[in-house]
Every structure is written in structure tokens, then in C-alpha cells.
Amino acid sequence: MAAPDVPAAPAPAGPLLTCLVTGATGYVGGRLVPELLAGGHRVRVMSRSPERLRDHPWAGDVEVVRADAADAASVAAACVGVDVVYYLIHALSTGPSFEAADRHTATVMAGAVRDAGVGRLVYLGGLEPEDEQLSPHLRSRAEVAAILLGSGIPTVVLRAAVIIGSGSASFEMLRYLTERLPVMVTPRWVHSRIQPIAVRDVLRYLVACAGLPAEVHRCFDIGGPDVMNYAEMMQRYARVAGLPRRRILPVPIFTPSLSSHWVGVVTPVPAGIARPLVESLRNTVVCAEHEIAQYVPDPPEGLLGFDDAVRLAVQRVRDSAVSTRWSSASVPGAPSDPLPTDPDWAGGSLYVDERVRSTAASAEGVWRVVEGIGGDRGWYSWPLAWRVRGRLDRAVGGVGLRRGRRDPDQLYVGDALDFWRVEEREVGQLLRLRAEMRLPGLAWLEFHVEHDAATGGTTLRQRATSAPRGLSGHLYWWTVAVFHGFVFGGMLRGVVRAAERSG
Structure with missing residues (x-):
């Protein structure tokens, strides 16, 4: 122990x-x-x-x-x-x-x-x-x-x-x-x-x-x-x-x-x-x-x-890993924790795909779309890729996409969401999902909604993070990285378009 x-x-x-x-x-x-x-x-x-x-x-x-x-x-x-x-x-x-x-x-x-x-x-x-x-x-x-x-x-x-x-x-x-x-x-x-x-x-x-x-x-x-x-x-x-x-x-x-x-x-x-x-x-x-x-x-x-x-x-x-690098200012709780001032190569490998998009839609409208993601609404990008990934996950004993959502509009910490789990939720601002599909490592998907006071619009930050385990974890990231532009880029654009259409 x-x-x-x-x-x-x-x-x-x-x-x-x-x-x-x-x-x-x-x-x-x-x-x-x-x-x-x-x-x-x-x-x-x-x-x-x-x-x-x-x-x-x-x-x-x-x-x-x-x-x-x-x-x-x-x-x-x-x-x-x-x-x-x-x-x-x-x-x-x-x-x-x-x-x-x-x-x-x-x-x-x-x-x-x-x-x-x-x-x-x-x-x-x-x-x-x-x-x-x-x-x-x-x-x-x-x-x-x-x-x-x-x-x-x-x-x-x-x-x-x-x-x-x-x-x-x-x-x-x-x-x-x-x-x-x-x-x-x-x-x-x-x-x-x-x-x-x-x-x-x-x-x-x-x-x-x-x-x-x-x-x-x-x-x-x-x-x-x-x-x-x-x-x-x-x-x-x-x-x-x-x-x-x-x-x-x-x-x-x-x-x-x-x-x-x-x-x-x-x-x-x-x-x-x-x-x-x-x-x-x-x-x-x-x-x-x-x-x-x-x-x-x-x-x-x-x-x-x-x-x-x-x-x-x-x-x-x-x-x-996610919260430390999102804010770059976490205070460690113990000497074994990483510090934001440690060298870039310290703390183990962490792969990040981060994308940002601005929109005239309100922060409330963007948040409604973010909180309603997944389940029957899908993930706003390349549906075939999500279905294939879900079936592959089920083929190796994972949960796939079959869990859907508990509620079509609201999420709570601990909720299952397709092959993700809600790890953190700050109403109107932050949704963090932890992957529960079969992976050689750990992965998260985050959405951060920010109101732009100068323009009256909204900035949506989307981040996919992977902490690989072993050589297979590194190979997995680089194998799927070629699809990130379609999957993650399309998802960000799709969420923003949905918010703009909803008014």
C-alpha cells in the first residue's frame, strides 16, 4: 500500500x-x-x-x-x-x-x-x-x-x-x-x-x-x-x-x-x-x-x-495533466507534483491538439451546444469516423458509442457520454471529458467557453489531450494524428455553426 x-x-x-x-x-x-x-x-x-x-x-x-x-x-x-x-x-x-x-x-x-x-x-x-x-x-x-x-x-x-x-x-x-x-x-x-x-x-x-x-x-x-x-x-x-x-x-x-x-x-x-x-x-x-x-x-x-x-x-x-497545462499556473500539492516552471521535457509525454474559434454567437448559446454534444446529436464532425471508432472500441471489449446520454440537454460530473465520462463541468465555461474507450494511455477532451467583452462575441477553445502509456500509446497518437484536422477541426467548426444557427 x-x-x-x-x-x-x-x-x-x-x-x-x-x-x-x-x-x-x-x-x-x-x-x-x-x-x-x-x-x-x-x-x-x-x-x-x-x-x-x-x-x-x-x-x-x-x-x-x-x-x-x-x-x-x-x-x-x-x-x-x-x-x-x-x-x-x-x-x-x-x-x-x-x-x-x-x-x-x-x-x-x-x-x-x-x-x-x-x-x-x-x-x-x-x-x-x-x-x-x-x-x-x-x-x-x-x-x-x-x-x-x-x-x-x-x-x-x-x-x-x-x-x-x-x-x-x-x-x-x-x-x-x-x-x-x-x-x-x-x-x-x-x-x-x-x-x-x-x-x-x-x-x-x-x-x-x-x-x-x-x-x-x-x-x-x-x-x-x-x-x-x-x-x-x-x-x-x-x-x-x-x-x-x-x-x-x-x-x-x-x-x-x-x-x-x-x-x-x-x-x-x-x-x-x-x-x-x-x-x-x-x-x-x-x-x-x-x-x-x-x-x-x-x-x-x-x-x-x-x-x-x-x-x-x-x-x-x-x-x-489537463488542469495543470490548461492554466499553466497550478500550485502543486506535494513535492512529487509537477511545477509549471519545470523544463518542457519533464513530466512525461503529453500530446495536445488545441484549436480556437471566435464567433458572434453568445456565450450562452455556445455553451448550450457544448453541453448538448454527443448522444443523438453526435459530435458535429465526420460521423462515419465516430461510428467506426465506436465499433472498433466494442470489438476490443470497450463500451463504444452505445451508452449515449442520460439527459439530452444537461450534463453532470460523473455522467457517461458515449465513450467519454464527464470529469469536470463549470456551468457556462468548462466541460472536460475523460475517455473511457480502450486506449494505450489516458485521454481527455475539453471545451472552454469565453465571453469576449470587447466584441460581445465568444471564443471557444477546444483541446484534445493524450497521456500515452508505453510505445503503443505514442504509436496510437501519431497514427490517428492525420485525422485530427477532420475530426477535431470539424467538431470545433460544427459546434460554432450550431450555436450561430440557434441564435
């Missing part, structure tokens, strides 16, 4: 602090800020480009300072009056100078916190296996940790492996590889041992570190309860996501460079980000200790396991 998706029990409350968060435009930083605010702390955010923060849901609740992490003067100014600094900066780059850049910015921050008299420095780094040659990025993270620990300020370094949560680059790479490839030819690193950790638990540790006693000055390994290799992670992801078991065929000739290009072709994760992730996967990244529990006890329900963390990340995205 999945653990409840609620914040894990925090450490005992201490004094409210002023916290400076660097790297707030990144995955962990963007999710840490609201956790600190929820704990009652004052938050200052440092960014070279403050305008990149304005779309974050918490932007109005923090102090934003402009500072370049490589510029000692601006970093020093950002640290003035701060109790705790969270250092969440790391270059995901393959260039020859990224280690020098990491070294320089860490040195600048070490000097700034020392000169400003900051009370605590917290850094999220990577696990460092003994007796192995570290990848360049793990080596750089270890060097940054050493620089910060040498700052003279009480410092905690949390060392983690793969972080599981929607938007995490490591998790997105796992998601796309597993969902898109039922048969995979993979490098040898799929057998390296890994101890992943849920983003919820990472944030819980980060927040609690702000209140640790001053004498705590060290590294801690943090990880979830499961240890596995990458191949097992893909198989367990597939099981949670409802996909068939994947066939994995390791091939020793794959170098990190070839692997990263292969990942770049198969997934939307940029090759420049995939390269350092792939290089680090060749190392064994398993916790050597769990001494953080002496200061931050495990929650009563335990740390979140891999399957539960994946389930939350996958299900949250699918449940919120």
Missing part, C-alpha cells in the same frame, strides 16, 4: 530563521522554497536572473536578490543577515571547464558565508563510492563538499543518489526510457547498484538541517529503503506504470558518450544533461551509513520506498 502523500514529520520546531536558497530555478531548489515557507521561515532567493522566478507560485512570498554565484561582491551582499544558506548549485555540463566553474562558485560562497557570519551552510551533493573512480560530476560534487566544509561555518553535506519525483532529470530519464522502449539495448551501467530517494524525503532532510546544532559539521548519506540496479529500477517503474515487463539487453560497447546520445534520441532529455547523468550511473551509489537519523528521525511510516515514490510521481502527473 502506498504511503500517504503528506509531508513527512519534520524535526522538532526551532527558532524561525532567514534562509538563503541558491539554485531556486532548479528542481530541488524550486521545491525547497515552499517547504521552508510552510515551516514559517523567512526565505531569500538568490538568482542571476530574477525574472526567471516570477512564474513560481511562491514568488510573491520571498525576497529576491540579484546575484551571480561567480561574483564575490554580489554573493557577499546576498548573504548579509542570513542564518542559513542552502547551496544547490551544480553545473550539469559536459564542457571542459565545468569543474573549474563549480570550484570557483563554491569558493566564492565559502568566503561569503564566513565573512557574513552565517550560522549554517547546507549542501546537497552526490554519494561517493569508495575504491571506485568517480565520474567527473561526482568528483566535482565531492570537491565542492570539501570546499564548503572548509569554510569555517557549520556545514552539512547531504549526499544522495537518484532523486525520484516528477521533474527530476534522473527520474525523467528513467521514465522515458522505460515508457518508450519495451525492448532496450543498454550499456553495462544498468547493473550498477543504486539507492534512490524520494524527493519528499530529500526536502524533509534539507528543511530539518536548518535547525541542527552548531556542532554538527559533516557529511551524511541519505537514501530510501530500496537498493537496486538501474535495470531493476526500469522493471519496477514499468510495473507501477502498468506497462509490460521490459526486455533489457546489455551491450558492453556503449561508452558514456554513445549512451548519452542514445538517451538523447530516445527521450526528450537533452544530451547535455543526459551525459553527466549517464556518466554517474556507472558508479555504485549506495549509502554507507544512516547517521542522519540521529538528528532527523525517520517518519513513523518510514522513508518512502521506490515503488511508492514512482506511483506518486506518475499518478500525480496523470491526474493533473
Whole structure:
């Protein structure tokens, strides 16, 4: 049974602090800020480009300072009056100078916190296996940790492996590889041992570190309860996501460079980000200790396991896929939720066919047609295509079009409508239908009616959305995409014409 998706029990409350968060435009930083605010702390955010923060849901609740992490003067100014600094900066780059850049910015921050008299420095780094040659990025993270620990300020370094949560680059790479490839030819690193950790638990540790006693000055390994290799992670992801078991065929000739290009072709994760992730996967990244529990006890329900963390990340995205992307401004309810500021390639594949049409008809008239769609009235476009799709659905055990409507004029949330189900209804404004035909994935159809005050007319927005499951889901979308102009384009035009005829 999945653990409840609620914040894990925090450490005992201490004094409210002023916290400076660097790297707030990144995955962990963007999710840490609201956790600190929820704990009652004052938050200052440092960014070279403050305008990149304005779309974050918490932007109005923090102090934003402009500072370049490589510029000692601006970093020093950002640290003035701060109790705790969270250092969440790391270059995901393959260039020859990224280690020098990491070294320089860490040195600048070490000097700034020392000169400003900051009370605590917290850094999220990577696990460092003994007796192995570290990848360049793990080596750089270890060097940054050493620089910060040498700052003279009480410092905690949390060392983690793969972080599981929607938007995490490591998790997105796992998601796309597993969902898109039922048969995979993979490098040898799929057998390296890994101890992943849920983003919820990472944030819980980060927040609690702000209140640790001053004498705590060290590294801690943090990880979830499961240890596995990458191949097992893909198989367990597939099981949670409802996909068939994947066939994995390791091939020793794959170098990190070839692997990263292969990942770049198969997934939307940029090759420049995939390269350092792939290089680090060749190392064994398993916790050597769990001494953080002496200061931050495990929650009563335990740390979140891999399957539960994946389930939350996958299900949250699918449940919120339509509403999040319709408004582009949803506030996540849990750290595993997607953020509107995550990269475009994060959150799994989502195909969208969106169409807009304006009309002189009243909003009330357009809404009457929208709410009366389906059943005996049909779908206002290419009736033969709808009948064929209904018969195909029945042939594979689906409901087809035989359910019709409960009422010819009104719909309510939960009503069956042909092979759709009414998922959301805002009278006069929004109708969202969820597909119940047999599909390799999930699908929605939305209508949004907007009154245009300037012209007195109406704008009708129509959106078809598909969240594919597995390779068959992607193939299905692209197979039927050629018909969208006839089906969805014709439907939009037909609804508008019907509204105009009705007066």
C-alpha cells in the first residue's frame, strides 16, 4: 500500500530563521522554497536572473536578490543577515571547464558565508563510492563538499543518489526510457547498484538541517529503503506504470558518450544533461551509513520506498495533466507534483491538439451546444469516423458509442457520454471529458467557453489531450494524428455553426 502523500514529520520546531536558497530555478531548489515557507521561515532567493522566478507560485512570498554565484561582491551582499544558506548549485555540463566553474562558485560562497557570519551552510551533493573512480560530476560534487566544509561555518553535506519525483532529470530519464522502449539495448551501467530517494524525503532532510546544532559539521548519506540496479529500477517503474515487463539487453560497447546520445534520441532529455547523468550511473551509489537519523528521525511510516515514490510521481502527473497545462499556473500539492516552471521535457509525454474559434454567437448559446454534444446529436464532425471508432472500441471489449446520454440537454460530473465520462463541468465555461474507450494511455477532451467583452462575441477553445502509456500509446497518437484536422477541426467548426444557427 502506498504511503500517504503528506509531508513527512519534520524535526522538532526551532527558532524561525532567514534562509538563503541558491539554485531556486532548479528542481530541488524550486521545491525547497515552499517547504521552508510552510515551516514559517523567512526565505531569500538568490538568482542571476530574477525574472526567471516570477512564474513560481511562491514568488510573491520571498525576497529576491540579484546575484551571480561567480561574483564575490554580489554573493557577499546576498548573504548579509542570513542564518542559513542552502547551496544547490551544480553545473550539469559536459564542457571542459565545468569543474573549474563549480570550484570557483563554491569558493566564492565559502568566503561569503564566513565573512557574513552565517550560522549554517547546507549542501546537497552526490554519494561517493569508495575504491571506485568517480565520474567527473561526482568528483566535482565531492570537491565542492570539501570546499564548503572548509569554510569555517557549520556545514552539512547531504549526499544522495537518484532523486525520484516528477521533474527530476534522473527520474525523467528513467521514465522515458522505460515508457518508450519495451525492448532496450543498454550499456553495462544498468547493473550498477543504486539507492534512490524520494524527493519528499530529500526536502524533509534539507528543511530539518536548518535547525541542527552548531556542532554538527559533516557529511551524511541519505537514501530510501530500496537498493537496486538501474535495470531493476526500469522493471519496477514499468510495473507501477502498468506497462509490460521490459526486455533489457546489455551491450558492453556503449561508452558514456554513445549512451548519452542514445538517451538523447530516445527521450526528450537533452544530451547535455543526459551525459553527466549517464556518466554517474556507472558508479555504485549506495549509502554507507544512516547517521542522519540521529538528528532527523525517520517518519513513523518510514522513508518512502521506490515503488511508492514512482506511483506518486506518475499518478500525480496523470491526474493533473489537463488542469495543470490548461492554466499553466497550478500550485502543486506535494513535492512529487509537477511545477509549471519545470523544463518542457519533464513530466512525461503529453500530446495536445488545441484549436480556437471566435464567433458572434453568445456565450450562452455556445455553451448550450457544448453541453448538448454527443448522444443523438453526435459530435458535429465526420460521423462515419465516430461510428467506426465506436465499433472498433466494442470489438476490443470497450463500451463504444452505445451508452449515449442520460439527459439530452444537461450534463453532470460523473455522467457517461458515449465513450467519454464527464470529469469536470463549470456551468457556462468548462466541460472536460475523460475517455473511457480502450486506449494505450489516458485521454481527455475539453471545451472552454469565453465571453469576449470587447466584441460581445465568444471564443471557444477546444483541446484534445493524450497521456500515452508505453510505445503503443505514442504509436496510437501519431497514427490517428492525420485525422485530427477532420475530426477535431470539424467538431470545433460544427459546434460554432450550431450555436450561430440557434441564435
